[in-house]
Amino acid sequence: MQTLVEAIRQQGVILPGGILKVDGLVNHQLLPGLTREMGERFAAGFAHLNPNKVVTIEVSGIAPALATALVLNVPLVYARKKKPITMQEPTFTAQSVSRTKGGAVDLFVSSEYLGPGDRVIVIDDFLASGGTLRALAGIIALSGAELLGLGCVVEKGFEDGRTRLADLNVPILTLANIVRMNEAEGIVVEAGH
Ligand SMILES: O=P(O)(O)OC[C@H]1O[C@H](OP(=O)(O)OP(=O)(O)O)[C@H](O)[C@@H]1O
Numbered sequence: 001m002q003t004l005v006e007a008i009r010q011q012g013v014i015l016p017g018g019i020l021k022v023d024g025l026v027n028h029q030l031l032p033g034l035t036r037e038m039g040e041r042f043a044a045g046f047a048h049l050n051p052n053k054v055v056t057i058e059v060s061g062i063a064p065a066l067a068t069a070l071v072l073n074v075p076l077v078y079a080r081k082k083k084p085i086t087m088q089e090p091t092f093t094a095q096s097v098s099r100t101k102g103g104a105v106d107l108f109v110s111s112e113y114l115g116p117g118d119r120v121i122v123i124d125d126f127l128a129s130g131g132t133l134r135a136l137a138g139i140i141a142l143s144g145a146e147l148l149g150l151g152c153v154v155e156k157g158f159e160d161g162r163t164r165l166a167d168l169n170v171p172i173l174t175l176a177n178i179v180r181m182n183e184a185e186g187i188v189v190e191a192g193h
């Protein structure tokens with residue numbers, strides 16, 4: 001997605017610890033036109049699989065996932081990081097590690113909104129180590145739903161998450177790929193695949 005690649009070139013900032021800051025378009029401020037295009041790209045890539053639900057994780061996955069769900073005209077379910085008292089049991093849970101806040105995070109999805117018969121695509125903001133997508137895939141498996149595909153706005157190709165998720169045997173679609181980033185070269189980014 002060339003518009004996203006250009007936006008990352010313009011706004012991306014390399015932070016210590018191999019973290020890319022794209023708060024101006026994904027993680028703090030959202031650009032509606034760019035977000036809409038993300039949804040269109042994901043929907044075009046996954047529509048042939050006939051999903052009936054989009055699943056993501058709060059908080060930064062929600063915007064691109066909703067943009068996708070709008071085009072596909074299916075519900076969006078987002079995993080919660082804290083279980084609210086309104087959440088109906090039984091719940092499906094898994095753990096991931098927060099890359100931007102540190103520490104382990106519990107993820108919760110209620111059986112009220114995910115279960116056998118659901119055909120699911122997962123959309124998130126970042127694919128780095130792949131740990132978060134694996135946790136979501138675990139929740140989907142626990143629920144009895146079928147995972148059809150994984151989509152992420154930004155892939156950090158140098159962290160090899162895609163390879164680590166290969167055993168899930170589902171297509172992975174990303175919109176921009178950070179090939180590498182360092183002080184000398186800056187952010188080397190290409191269209192995702
Ligand atoms: O592939 P991984 O190594 O798992 O990294 C990707 C995850 O890391 C971030 O979550 P984080 O909890 O840092 O942030 P968020 O609250 O902005 O979603 C991001 O939103 C992805 O969910």
Ligand SMILES: O=c1[nH]c(=O)c2nc[nH]c2[nH]1
Pocket residue numbers: 018019020021022027099100126127128156
């Ligand atoms: O804002 C972010 N920048 C990153 O580099 C990253 N990696 C995983 N999750 C991330 N979130």
